[in-house]
Amino acid sequence: MTDKNIRLTSYNNADNLIAHGTSLQQLNNAMSSQPILDDWHLPNQLASEADPDQQTDTALAEPKTRRPPMYAVVLFNDDYTPMEFVIYLLKAHFKHSHEAAYNIMMTVHLKGKGAAGIFPREIAESKAAMVNHEARIEGYPLLCQIEPLGGN
Numbered sequence: 001m002t003d004k005n006i007r008l009t010s011y012n013n014a015d016n017l018i019a020h021g022t023s024l025q026q027l028n029n030a031m032s033s034q035p036i037l038d039d040w041h042l043p044n045q046l047a048s049e050a051d052p053d054q055q056t057d058t059a060l061a062e063p064k065t066r067r068p069p070m071y072a073v074v075l076f077n078d079d080y081t082p083m084e085f086v087i088y089l090l091k092a093h094f095k096h097s098h099e100a101a102y103n104i105m106m107t108v109h110l111k112g113k114g115a116a117g118i119f120p121r122e123i124a125e126s127k128a129a130m131v132n133h134e135a136r137i138e139g140y141p142l143l144c145q146i147e148p149l150g151g152n
Helices: 003-019 023-033 083-094 099-111 121-137
Strands: 070-076 113-120 143-148
Touching: 003 113, 023 121, 070 083, 070 121, 083 099, 083 113, 083 121, 113 121, 121 143
Parallel strands: none
Antiparallel strands: 070 113, 070 143
16 A cells, blocks of 8 residues: 555545544544555554554466557559559658668569568558558559458
């Protein structure tokens, strides 16, 4: 129990005394008296009466965390989107170097599709939407979608 909890318990007791017309001297005595342990797993008792041998700490289990499922952001080939524009998108939205962007663009061109990056689902959806939006603004039919990785 923290000092703040002990003080709050003392103040709450003092508020009860004030509400019942207690004098200032009695109020000061109440404020300086032993605080009541106000812990949910212990019976209400004075701090001086608490059993020092009683184990009050609770064991906390390690949190079980998992990595989020990962998704590939995939670009699909079309006959109208210029290669330079695809390289620009890969550099601007996925932070690839010029050489890496060129290699991904060539994979898309030769194999029909290529992965621009691997991200958690929300980030992958956002990046795919941004690429599709920018391609539509520029008048290109480039398609960008997400695909779950095989291990999910």
